[in-house]
Amino acid sequence: MKHRILLLVLSLFSLNSYGAVGQTYSQPSATPVPTTSHAPELELSFDIPSVTGTFAQSFNSGLGGSAVFYFPQLLDPSLHNFISVGFQTFAVKTDTSISFRVVPVLLGLEVRGRVYSDLKSTLALAAGGSFGFLNIPNATNLKVGGYFTAQVKPGLEWDMSNDFALVGRMPLTFIMASTYMSYIAGELGVRMRF
Amino acid sequence: MKNFMNKKIKIMLLNLALVSSLGMGLLGCGTGLDPLTVLDNSLPALGSFVSTGGSYSSYLIGGFSASNSYWLFQNSFASYFSTAVAPATGIVFDTGVVSLQNISGYYVSIIHSGRLMSRLFGLQVPTVHVGDSVVVGQTIGTFYSGSQVAFQVLVDGVAVCPLSYMSAAGRAGLTNWTPCQ
Known part of the structure; x- marks a missing residue:
């Protein structure tokens, strides 16, 4: 008899436990777990850049893209460290068969804050270098430049799950050498956690 | 722990310097004019x-x-x-x-x-x-x-x-x- 009562109590406890677990899994998106994980993340985006300032009339917008790798936090866990490699293409108005390509390689920090439910805001600051390539059809010599580069990148992200998010950003990039150029881009992409 | 963090900060700053110099180091390379000029x-x-x-x-x-x-x-x-x-x-x-x-x-x-x-x-x-x-x-x-x-x-x-x-x-x-x- 004692054994039966013990088994009954255990089974009730088990049911209660599974029920509680089941309840948690049934509504994961309502209360997402804060993302303080140190797991690395990869973000892939495509960009539509637009040149601002004194170079604005020299270029037509082309397409671009970027790959951002968030590596495990080195400093404060709420600051996400990342390295990004971008690729932006602009057509030169002198003749649209000429293109100018910018490849920024940047290191940066990003903070994330919750806006509503699974929607978060992000703000990143990054610095590094850019390569600039002037591509002229049939040219025997490719024109290359190197520039110091800084970037401010506000954005929004929507967590689809703990490992996958849609991101939309608007990075403003400054490239500086003997002269100065800046461009702002509309960026859409996905971020995956390993 | 403090030394460990300092080392990480140094590594990060070193990385930043390396990436920055990547661009600046190429300034003027190629043939002739820098495209941006x-x-x-x-x-x-x-x-x-x-x-x-x-x-x-x-x-x-x-x-x-x-x-x-x-x-x-x-x-x-x-x-x-x-x-x-x-x-x-x-x-x-x-x-x-x-x-x-x-x-x-x-x-x-x-x-x-x-x-x-x-x-x-x-x-x-x-x-x-x-x-x-x-x-x-x-x-x-x-x-x-x-x-x-x-x-x-x-x-x-x-x-x-x-x-x-x-x-x-x-x-x-x-x-x-x-x-x-």
Whole structure:
């Protein structure tokens, strides 16, 4: 008899436990777990850049893209460290068969804050270098430049799950050498956690 | 723990310095001009396209008009229209055999900014190649004696009358004719 009562109590406890677990899994998106994980993340985006300032009339917008790798936090866990490699293409108005390509390689920090439910805001600051390539059809010599580069990148992200998010950003990039150029881009992409 | 964090901070700063120097270290590499010093929004003044300067008037056949997108000259005197030069600093964009009526030989196109390009028609084999950087006054070829020669200016890819884009020196020879109609 004692054994039966013990088994009954255990089974009730088990049911209660599974029920509680089941309840948690049934509504994961309502209360997402804060993302303080140190797991690395990869973000892939495509960009539509637009040149601002004194170079604005020299270029037509082309397409671009970027790959951002968030590596495990080195400093404060709420600051996400990342390295990004971008690729932006602009057509030169002198003749649209000429293109100018910018490849920024940047290191940066990003903070994330919750806006509503699974929607978060992000703000990143990054610095590094850019390569600039002037591509002229049939040219025997490719024109290359190197520039110091800084970037401010506000954005929004929507967590689809703990490992996958849609991101939309608007990075403003400054490239500086003997002269100065800046461009702002509309960026859409996905971020995956390993 | 503190030493460990300091080491991580040092590694991160070192990485940042390395990536920054990656770009700056390449400054000026390649051949000639840095693209950003050429591709700005400016419309630099164009000088003469012949080495000897002087008056173009005696050689004029036609000015710029709706039906004529260039200035056309008769190069009767080889000693005058002999050497073709770059009218402004830029990068050679295109060379080839001309397809304009009554003009034989080659042409050379030079981009002077992100918006401005000049073209010279009626040359012997050019002495420059696509992608070369040229400075104002640099020889780009030799005209054929007795052939016709044309000079064209394009802004944002559209042919315009060259007059508005020429320097005082470039305009010096524009006398006794109507360059734009």
